[in-house]
Amino acid sequence: MKKEEIKKVVLAYSGGLDTSVIIPWLKENYNNCEVIAVTADLGQGDELNPVHDKAIKSGASKCYILDLKEEFISDYVWPTVKAGAVYEKKYLLGTSFARPLIAKKLVEIALKEGADAVAHGATGKGNDQVRFELSVHALAPQLAVIVPWREWDIRSREDAIDYAAAHNIPVPVTKKRDYSMDRNMWHLSHEGSDLENPWNAPKDDLFIVTNTPEKAPDKDEYVELDFEEGVPIAVNGKKLSPAKLVETLNEIGIRNGIGICDMVENRLVGMKSRGIYETPGGTIIYYAHNELENLCLDRATNHYKELIGVQYAELVYNGMWFSPLREALQAFVDETQKTVTGTVRLKLYKGNVISAGAKSPYSLYSQEYVTFGADEVYNQADATGFITLFGLPLTVRAMMRQGTLK
Numbered sequence: 001m002k003k004e005e006i007k008k009v010v011l012a013y014s015g016g017l018d019t020s021v022i023i024p025w026l027k028e029n030y031n032n033c034e035v036i037a038v039t040a041d042l043g044q045g046d047e048l049n050p051v052h053d054k055a056i057k058s059g060a061s062k063c064y065i066l067d068l069k070e071e072f073i074s075d076y077v078w079p080t081v082k083a084g085a086v087y088e089k090k091y092l093l094g095t096s097f098a099r100p101l102i103a104k105k106l107v108e109i110a111l112k113e114g115a116d117a118v119a120h121g122a123t124g125k126g127n128d129q130v131r132f133e134l135s136v137h138a139l140a141p142q143l144a145v146i147v148p149w150r151e152w153d154i155r156s157r158e159d160a161i162d163y164a165a166a167h168n169i170p171v172p173v174t175k176k177r178d179y180s181m182d183r184n185m186w187h188l189s190h191e192g193s194d195l196e197n198p199w200n201a202p203k204d205d206l207f208i209v210t211n212t213p214e215k216a217p218d219k220d221e222y223v224e225l226d227f228e229e230g231v232p233i234a235v236n237g238k239k240l241s242p243a244k245l246v247e248t249l250n251e252i253g254i255r256n257g258i259g260i261c262d263m264v265e266n267r268l269v270g271m272k273s274r275g276i277y278e279t280p281g282g283t284i285i286y287y288a289h290n291e292l293e294n295l296c297l298d299r300a301t302n303h304y305k306e307l308i309g310v311q312y313a314e315l316v317y318n319g320m321w322f323s324p325l326r327e328a329l330q331a332f333v334d335e336t337q338k339t340v341t342g343t344v345r346l347k348l349y350k351g352n353v354i355s356a357g358a359k360s361p362y363s364l365y366s367q368e369y370v371t372f373g374a375d376e377v378y379n380q381a382d383a384t385g386f387i388t389l390f391g392l393p394l395t396v397r398a399m400m401r402q403g404t405l406k
Contacts, residue, residue: 001116001144006030009146010110011119012102012132013037013063015051016181017171018121021163022148023058026119030146037063038109040102042072043185043243058169062113066105069185073242076101076321077186077282081289082230082340083333084305085313090263091275092282093316094187099128100321103135110143117144124150127268131319138322157192179206185246187259187279198264198274209254209278213351216257220349222356223252225288227344230337232285246281253280256348268318287353288344296339296362305336 009026013019019037026035037055041048048065055063076097087093106118118136122128124147133145154160157178164171180192188209194200204212226234233239235248253259259280267273293302308329315326342360346353368377399405 004031006033006116006144006146008034008036008113008115009117009119010036010038010106010113010115011060012106012121013039013051013055013060014121015039015047015054016121017157017160017164017178018123018149020054020058020169020171021154021160021167022119022121023055023060024167024169025148025152025163026146027059029151035060036109036113036115038102038106039063039065040098040105041065041067041069042098042101043069043247044183047183054170058167064109068101068105069243070241072098072101072184073186073246077246078231078242079330079333080312080316081232081285082337083312083329084286084290084293084309085316086286086309087313087317088263088265090261091265091277091313091317092187092261092279092286093313094184094277094279094282095128095182095189096131096316096319097321098182098184098186099131099319100135103132104139106132107136107140107143111140115143117146119146119148122147122149125267125269125271126273127317127319130268131321134319135322181208183209185243185250186282187277189278190276191273195274195276202262202276206276207260207278209250210259210280211254211257212260213257216255216350218350220347221252221256222345222347223249223284224343224345225249225285226342227289227292228341230289230293230333230340232288246285249281249284251281252348253284256280257351258348258353259283260351284346284348284353288346289340291344291346291355291358292340292342292360295358295365296342296360297336298364301336305333308332 009030011019011022011026023035023037026033037060039048039051052063052065080093080097085093110118120129120132122132129147136143136145154163157180161171178193179190179195182189190206195202224236225232232245235245240248259278259282261277261279264272264274297305312326312329315323320326339362341362342358345357347356368375396405
């Protein structure tokens with residue numbers, strides 16, 4: 001679609017630095033086009049209070065604020081948790097699985113409003129541009145996608161702050177505290193500024209969501225999670241909706257300093273980046289889910305599912321949520337979760353999550369078989385033949401090397 005043909009644009013709008021300056025920039029550079037702002041409420045809390053009025057004052061004709069908290073957790077977080085998907089062993093994908101949901105809503109509103117294009121504020125260096133655009137391509141390829149960071153003369157966050165000041169747009173950052181942050185009810189991420197040097201430890205005042213372990217109580221706290229087919233449904237015996245359950249575990253995790261992750265990760269675009277993630281409730285959920293799987297899944301399924309989890313995490317991280325492979329892997333994951341039902345008890349203490357018990361009606365653990373005491377079900381002499389056959393390839397190889405193989 002030619003630039004002059006674009007008359008109406010739907011913008012993914014957070015009210016942060018980048019999207020704040022995009023509204024006037026779109027109008028200045030795209031034929032004074034109509035801009036409709038769409039804000040996804042994924043649990044950012046008070047951050048959203050000024051968003052509507054700010055969008056309108058910045059030049060948007062409308063501002064949708066969509067309450068997506070329950071859909072976010074049930075349709076995007078829970079499938080990922082069931083997969084055990086963790087990117088590069090540490091990142092619990094808080095931004096990654098939020099983007100396809102936001103893109104889906106952008107497309108829905110663009111089609112409803114008869115828009116010509118959608119726009120987002122992701123930079124040309126990051127992963128989010130891929131996540132937004134692949135999702136749009138998968139759902140409505142007829143829509144144009146406008147990416148100001150690939151077009152405008154703004155080259156840094158400092159430039160963006162100056163642009164905002166010139167257009168009288170208030171922004172939630174300053175040149176002294178200019179971290180790039182993304183927040184939803186699952187996590188808060190921090191990038192940029194002094195974190196760009198991986199030798200710099202994060203400052204204590206960086207953490208907005210959770211306590212640091214040093215500030216957590218000197219007493220442990222126990223928490224119980226009930227799961228049904230791989231999905232957490234209750235905390236300490238109380239059944240909760242998906243979003244309420246995460247909110248409750250966030251409160252518990254925050255006061256115990258749970259869920260701080262500091263990592264250097266490999267971005268899809270080829271560079272390494274350093275991020276600090278605060279994921280209090282999510283860290284508890286992942287740990288508990290893994291404990292229950294260890295109890296309920298057989299060895300072969302459990303080990304193969306670990307491989308699937310790595311592939312699943314890469315697909316989500318790389319923006320391929322709406323891909324056939326992710327959907328096919330989900331079918332496998334869902335089949336494995338049919339017996340992942342039960343209760344996990346954890347002890348939380350100063351940033352640590354510690355196992356404190358697990359039970360399930362589908363448990364494959366047998367004390368009768370595993371006991372070190374006397375038993376009537378396991379003949380230890382059977383191990384001799386098993387080891388002989390299991391190690392036969394090693395024996396044959398050794399004989400070949402010794403020249404004794406006939």
